Amino acid sequence: MHMSQYNPGPLLKEINLPEDLRKLTIEQLPQVSDEVRQYIVDVISEIGNSHFGASLGVVELTVALHYVFNTPEDQLVWDVGHQAYGHKILTGRRDVFHTNRLKGGISGFPKRSESVYDTFGVGHSSTSISGALGMAVANNYKGHKERQHIAVIGDGAMTAGMAFEGLNHAGFEKDANLLVILNDNCMSIDPNVGALKDYLTDITTSHTYNKVKDEVWNLLGKLSKFGPDARTVVSKVSTALKGSLLKQSNLFEALNFRYFGPVDGHDVIGLAKIMEDLKDIPGPKILHCITKKGKGYKFSEEGNPTQWHAPGVFNKDTGEIVKVLPKSPEPPKYQDVFGHTIVELAEKNDKIMGVTPAMPSGCSLNIMMKAMPDRAFDVGIAEQHAVTFSAGLATQGLVPFCNIYSSFMQRAYDQVVHDVALQNLNVVFCLDRAGFAGADGATHHGAYDIAYMRSIPNMIVAAPMNEAELRNLMFTSQQENMGPFTIRYPRGKGMMTEWKTSMKPVKVGSGRKITSGEDIAILTIGHPGNFAQEAVVELNEKGISAAHYDMRFVKPLDETLLHEVFSKFDKVITVEDGCIMGGMGSAILEFMADHNYQCHVARLGIPDEFIHHGTQEELYRDCDFDAQGIVEKAMLMLPEVKSSLGDQKIKKSV
Numbered sequence: 001m002h003m004s005q006y007n008p009g010p011l012l013k014e015i016n017l018p019e020d021l022r023k024l025t026i027e028q029l030p031q032v033s034d035e036v037r038q039y040i041v042d043v044i045s046e047i048g049n050s051h052f053g054a055s056l057g058v059v060e061l062t063v064a065l066h067y068v069f070n071t072p073e074d075q076l077v078w079d080v081g082h083q084a085y086g087h088k089i090l091t092g093r094r095d096v097f098h099t100n101r102l103k104g105g106i107s108g109f110p111k112r113s114e115s116v117y118d119t120f121g122v123g124h125s126s127t128s129i130s131g132a133l134g135m136a137v138a139n140n141y142k143g144h145k146e147r148q149h150i151a152v153i154g155d156g157a158m159t160a161g162m163a164f165e166g167l168n169h170a171g172f173e174k175d176a177n178l179l180v181i182l183n184d185n186c187m188s189i190d191p192n193v194g195a196l197k198d199y200l201t202d203i204t205t206s207h208t209y210n211k212v213k214d215e216v217w218n219l220l221g222k223l224s225k226f227g228p229d230a231r232t233v234v235s236k237v238s239t240a241l242k243g244s245l246l247k248q249s250n251l252f253e254a255l256n257f258r259y260f261g262p263v264d265g266h267d268v269i270g271l272a273k274i275m276e277d278l279k280d281i282p283g284p285k286i287l288h289c290i291t292k293k294g295k296g297y298k299f300s301e302e303g304n305p306t307q308w309h310a311p312g313v314f315n316k317d318t319g320e321i322v323k324v325l326p327k328s329p330e331p332p333k334y335q336d337v338f339g340h341t342i343v344e345l346a347e348k349n350d351k352i353m354g355v356t357p358a359m360p361s362g363c364s365l366n367i368m369m370k371a372m373p374d375r376a377f378d379v380g381i382a383e384q385h386a387v388t389f390s391a392g393l394a395t396q397g398l399v400p401f402c403n404i405y406s407s408f409m410q411r412a413y414d415q416v417v418h419d420v421a422l423q424n425l426n427v428v429f430c431l432d433r434a435g436f437a438g439a440d441g442a443t444h445h446g447a448y449d450i451a452y453m454r455s456i457p458n459m460i461v462a463a464p465m466n467e468a469e470l471r472n473l474m475f476t477s478q479q480e481n482m483g484p485f486t487i488r489y490p491r492g493k494g495m496m497t498e499w500k501t502s503m504k505p506v507k508v509g510s511g512r513k514i515t516s517g518e519d520i521a522i523l524t525i526g527h528p529g530n531f532a533q534e535a536v537v538e539l540n541e542k543g544i545s546a547a548h549y550d551m552r553f554v555k556p557l558d559e560t561l562l563h564e565v566f567s568k569f570d571k572v573i574t575v576e577d578g579c580i581m582g583g584m585g586s587a588i589l590e591f592m593a594d595h596n597y598q599c600h601v602a603r604l605g606i607p608d609e610f611i612h613h614g615t616q617e618e619l620y621r622d623c624d625f626d627a628q629g630i631v632e633k634a635m636l637m638l639p640e641v642k643s644s645l646g647d648q649k650i651k652k653s654v
Contacts, residue, residue, distance in 0.1 A: 006042050008094060009035030017092050018066040018117070029067060029268040033060045036086045037296045041316050043098050044085075048313035048322075049439050050100050050108060053294040053305060054154075055085035057185050057265075061152070061289060062086035064271035065181075068279070069148055075119045075135045079128035079153040081109035082309075083183070084118075091117035101439040103614030109443055123443020124408065125157040125381045129166030129180055136176040148177055148279060155184040156358065159196050159380040170284045171256030179278060180257070180286045183265065185293045199251065200288075252286045261288030266295060306361050329497040334489040334527075335432055337467045337499055339364025341474050342401055343371050345503075349478055353393055353400045355379060357386040363403040363432045383408050387415035387427070394425035399478050402427055406434040406446025406488060413452060421458045421484045428477040429453075434463070434488035435527070435577030436606070436620065441613030446488070447606045450525070451582030453486045454555040460485045460508055461555040463526030467499035469552070475503035482508075490527050490577060492616060509556035513564075517547030520634050521569040525551045525584045528575045531620070534627035539634055546634060554584045557591055566597040571637045573602050575625050580605040602633050 007013075011028060012035040015021050021032065037059045044050045063086070065076060071091070078084045088106065089097055092115060099105025110118035120131045128151035136149040157163060170178055184200055252259040258281065263274060271289070278285055293308075294300025299319025300308035313322040346352040346368065354376035360366040368376040379386050383404055390400035404412070409431055420427045437444040453461045460483065464470035470489055477485040514529070515536050522532045529550045539546045547569070549561060565572060574585035585603030592599060604625035611619060620626040624633070 045316035051082040053308040054083035057291045057293040060268035068275040072116045074148040077128040077132045081122040126160035126162040258285045265289035265291035331494045335364040339367040383412040387412040391419040403430040406431040406449045429486045431488040433491045442610040450578040465529035467494040468501040511551040511558035515548040517545040520571045524575040531627045535630035576605040
């Protein structure tokens with residue numbers, strides 16, 4: 001990795017690890033915070049390809065945490081990890097920060113294999129409290145009673161069930177040295193939904209709380225002078241808290257957490273002092289910090305939070321986001337085709353509803369939410385609930401389209417099995433970001449959905465090769481009594497600039513032959529069919545005649561088509577943007593074994609390992625299922641085909 005060409009400020013330049021930060025005086029922390037923020041703006045504005053707003057919002061919090069706590073001995077867990085850029089810069093990764101999310105560079109999320117300061121690998125929301133509690137209980141058991149464990153979780157992530165499961169158990173572990181920091185910026189990627197948001201806002205604006213808070217902090221301010229009597233002060237404080245707060249009972253107190261806050265999450269000196277005091281208070285505690293996403297950079301503070309969540313390359317002086325304008329019309333993103341098509345279908349079919357767990361702009365359900373607000377639901381970060389809520393809608397005769405990123409769907413697997421498939425309900429699962437997700441890396445790749453969905457009875461599993469196919473599959477899925485129906489499609493652009501095609505039903509379990517050929521058959525599912533099309537042309541130039549079949553459905557398989565393939569070819573390649581274990585290639589091998597066919601089959605797809613981050617194109621190449629990978633595999637399987645003069649094909653008698 002090449003050295004950074006970015007210049008950190010004078011204080012930041014000297015901070016290679018948190019122990020260097022701890023040598024500074026508390027009065028220097030505001031300057032460190034400014035320099036960290038500036039460094040993030042400098043780098044991210046140029047490299048693009050990164051999250052942005054979340055990290056700016058927690059700069060002061062990050063500086064205070066590493067200043068007060070003895071990391072990495074004290075365990076710091078970041079929820080999701082979009083906000084961990086400042087943390088990475090302060091923990092030895094400043095000079096490689098410009099490689100963030102690039103292939104071979106550092107990950108955009110905390111990752112245990114990358115640094116001892118990354119205590120827990122994250123990427124999906126709401127895992128921090130459970131992870132940090134496990135650490136706290138382990139260290140208590142091992143006798144490391146002085147170790148602190150801090151979970152930093154946003155108000156959006158706090159809406160997920162798992163956060164409450166963690167809080168509920170933590171309140172029972174009274175000896176656990178756990179501090180939960182609620183980073184409340186009232187602004188997830190999309191506006192936060194649910195009653196909890198109103199509750200948090202209520203807390204933050206209530207006068208009782210603020211009055212109590214002042215009294216409490218005055219008392220706590222005296223804490224350090226009390227020495228061994230600190231405990232009695234703490235108990236006074238707790239009764240003062242309880243007394244005033246019970247009038248306005250506190251959810252967190254009810255779960256046996258000591259609640260402190262709300263405090264200003266951008267006052268770094270104040271935060272450091274508070275954290276210093278909290279170290280001495282035993283048991284589970286929650287510190288409620290109010291922050292602003294995009295803080296300290298004028299344009300992200302004032303701009304649209306969704307836009308500044310991950311803005312791409314931008315001019316740091318003007319705040320202008322650099323848009324590369326295409327020279328010719330470009331195909332749309334698959335997500336936008338979904339977003340427009342569901343509205344088109346819903347206009348004709350009044351039973352259709354839209355459901356998403358907190359990703360309306362990411363999956364483009366926001367188009368329906370705007371057009372038909374009473375028929376589209378953002379249910380917050382709650383995939384399990386999203387699926388069972390969709391099942392509830394379906395029992396009443398409606399047809400919900402439940403749109404969840406493939407990687408996040410893993411969280412709701414039981415609900416898909418137990419609440420939808422077992423009852424054979426008409427729920428359509430649209431799995432966006434299926435296959436390689438690109439720069440988000442291993443936590444976000446949607447590698448497993450073909451394997452996990454095809455093993456469920458009653459489930460139909462399909463994948464479109466282009467936009468027109470996506471529209472046809474969506475049209476098919478909303479017909480009467482289709483039962484559970486999964487449609488998977490990738491992140492990013494399709495293939496067709498003219499994509500608003502008329503829709504027609506597709507026979508469930510029917511594939512299609514796209515190209516005829518003699519030497520070898522290529523069977524694909526979903527978008528990689530386009531790579532196979534390129535490969536067919538290239539093979540043809542090399543004197544190899546390849547047939548290409550788009551399977552379209554992994555379940556049920558098109559058996560008529562497969563009988564044709566195996567009767568005619570003794571060499572077959574399967575291609576999928578998903579895990580090879582249990583994927584479409586496996587389904588084809590099962591068919592072959594069940595019908596006693598003998599054939600040389602090569603399976604291309606995602607191998608049995610976690611693949612790191614890079615662009616989608618880089619990852620397809622690395623795993624050998626892009627056009628080039630298909631050509632290479634076919635050449636290996638057909639050594640007897642030599643193209644001596646380019647056009648003259650000599651084939652040994654087999």
